[in-house]
Amino acid sequence: MTRDRGSDPSRRTGRTLITGTGTGTDADTDTRPGPGPAPGPGRRLLLRAAGGMGAGLLLGACAAEGLRTAGAPATGLPSTFGSPGALGAVGGPGPSGASGTPGAPGAPGSLSSPPPPAPQSGADATYTGDLRLVALSAALEHQAVGVYAAALTTLRTGRLGSVPAALESFLTKAMAQHADHATAWNGVLTGAGRSPLTGVPLSNQREVASALEHAGHVSDVAKLALQLEEQAAQTCLFAAFEVKDPAGARTAATVAPVEAMHVAVLRLLLGRPPVPDALLPVDRAAGPTLLTV
Amino acid sequence: MGRPEQAGARWVRETAGRPGGRWRRPATSPSPDVSSTSAAARGTAHEIAALSAAAALENLAVSVHRTARSLPFVRHGGRALTDVLDAARRHHEEHARRFDAAAVRAGGRARRGTDPAYARPVERSLRAVRTPMELIKLLLALEDLAARTYTKDMGEVDDPRLRRLFGSVAPVEAQHRAVLLALEALSAAGDDALTALPTDAAGLPASVGDAGFPETFCPSTPPAPAALALPVAPLSAGGAR
Incomplete structure (x- = not known):
């Protein structure tokens, strides 16, 4: 695997395709493993961090925890998710093509929704083998839809400052695509x-x-979105490698590039080299035990 | 689901073969060195042909990126486009090496050239481009062709290592396309200040945020070569550039 990092001119010189103003901080740097970017005055973000919230390592740590966890946690969504107004009411315009989609804003699975029902005792609601990766991918799509809906609501309150139009349009369109992806993944499940x-x-x-709730700047939201997108893209890619079911493999193969495009655009908006790897890795893919059903 | 001992597998089952068994991350997680096919694993004719065709596409992309870098409006243009060209060229070179290595290990040969069916319209288009926007459109067509082709190939090869190879490259071609689409949107905004470095973040048009991923699912039907014959402006008399 070749990671085109050190040789990237924009990284080497500290320049980015789109940069903001101000000086770079640690919070601006890429949290991916490997040699970090050379510090320099040009290493600036389009969306600046107001404070480090540590979201960069959040998902990876959670994924690792999921891998280490033997069984599914007994709890569903934490109670804080159901606190109306904690992140602003989750709602707003639903993504196109997502009406009735589980996990769409306002539907079960959005941040303000009640916990999902416990898995039924029958095999129908259990996901094993290939289908566990499919279900995991569907859950990640639902998570992205819920987070983006809540993020848009939060951003529109102005609490995080001026919101770049490009970030708002990204979240809106990506949310719609994630909802459609979730529908496709669920089609694989029901087909099986x-x-x-x-x-x-x-x-x-x-x-x-919690990361979204504690976001102090729009760049925190963008960074959280980037973490979600990287995890979704790499999980889809891993599913494309591993899932033998034709419908599942086809879904994974056609969704992974789109999630990867989301990653590239977010990295561009954040002032990072948009395509750092010659081959998409899977080191940030979610582990199957992250799924709690 | 892949077996634990498969090369490149990110997770392994602690209880192999038992559906729903626990998974764990290996102590060391090797990158999917998808080209390291053992000599014993000979590919089918179809797989070797797919690898050869993929290498030819990458060779074409490398050639186009090199030529584009020498165009006057690129050499004297903004840094954003040259950075994109340089990074993408390096990726395409790496892809070509990977496809060639896999083809050789599968019993085929490295592909040194391009496919004339695609190269001819691309070369014609490249000779005719006169603006960054026209160049971006040509590059977009190339990246789209590659992403679609490898997505299709991924579903047509049986060797899991080749599936990994095609599967790992296709999203990167899609990412190249996403960046080009964003640059295209920036250029279309008509504000030169935005394409300069550094740009004004708050001034970025909304289109930059959502232009980079036009389709919800990556198509897996490669376009015909004619799609690479772009409707660029005709050359002026003499055609010198």
Whole structure:
């Protein structure tokens, strides 16, 4: 695997395709492993961090925790997710094509929704083998939809300052695509005779919601979105490698590039080299045990 | 689901073969060195042909990026485009090496050249481009062709290592396309200050945020070569550039 980092002119010189004003800080730097960017006055973000919230390592840590966890956590979504107004009411315009989609804003699985139902005792609601990766992918899509809906609501309050139009348009369109992806993943599940996945049965949901709730600047939201997108892209890619079911493999193969495009655009908006790797890695893919059903 | 001992597998099952068994991350997680096919694993004719065709596409992309870098409006233009060209060229070079290595290990040969069916319209288009926008459109067509082709290939090869190779490259071509689409949106905004470095973040048009991913699913039907014959402006008399 070649990671085109050190040789990237924009990285080497500290320049970025789109930069903001001000000076770079640690919070601006890429949290990916490997040699970091050379510090320099040009290493600036389009969206500046007001404070480090540590979201950069959040998802990876949660994924690792999910990998280490033997069983599914007994709890569903933490109670804070159901606190009306904690992140602003989750709602707003639903993504196109997502009406009735589980996990769409306002539907079960959005941040303000109640916890998803406990898995039923029958095999219909259990996800094993290939279908566990499919269900995990569906849950990640639901998580992104819920987070983006809540993020848009928060951003529009003005609490985080002026919101770049490009970030708002990104969140809006990406949310719609994630909802459509979730529908496709659930189609794979139902095609295999399983129940569609509902809600966000992920063990890191509490941390993700907390990161959004504690965002102090629009760049915090963008960084959280980048973490979600990287995880979704790499999880889809891993699913494309591993899932043998034709419908599942096809879905994974056609979704992964789109999630990767989301990553590239967010990195561009954040002033980072948009395409750092010659081959998309899977080191940030979610582990199957992140799924709690 | 892949077995734990598969090369490049990110997770392994602690209880191999038991559905729903626990998973764990290996102590060391090797990158999916998808080109390291053992000599014993010979590919099918279709797989070797797909690898050869992919290498030819990458060779074409490398050639176009090199030529584009020498165009006057690129050499004397903004840094954003040259950075994109340089980074993408390096990626395409790496992809070509990966596809060639996989083809050789599968019993085929490295592909040194391009596919004339694609190269001819691309070369014609490249000779005719006169503006960054026209160049971006040509590069977009190339990246789209590559992403679609490899997405299709991924579904047509049986060797899991080749699936990994095609699967790992396709999203990167899609990312190249996303960046080009964003640059195109920036250029279309008509504000030179935005394409300069550094730009005014708050002034970025909304289109930069959502232009980079036009489709919800990556198509897996490669376009015909004619799609690479772009409707660029005709050359002026003499055609000198």
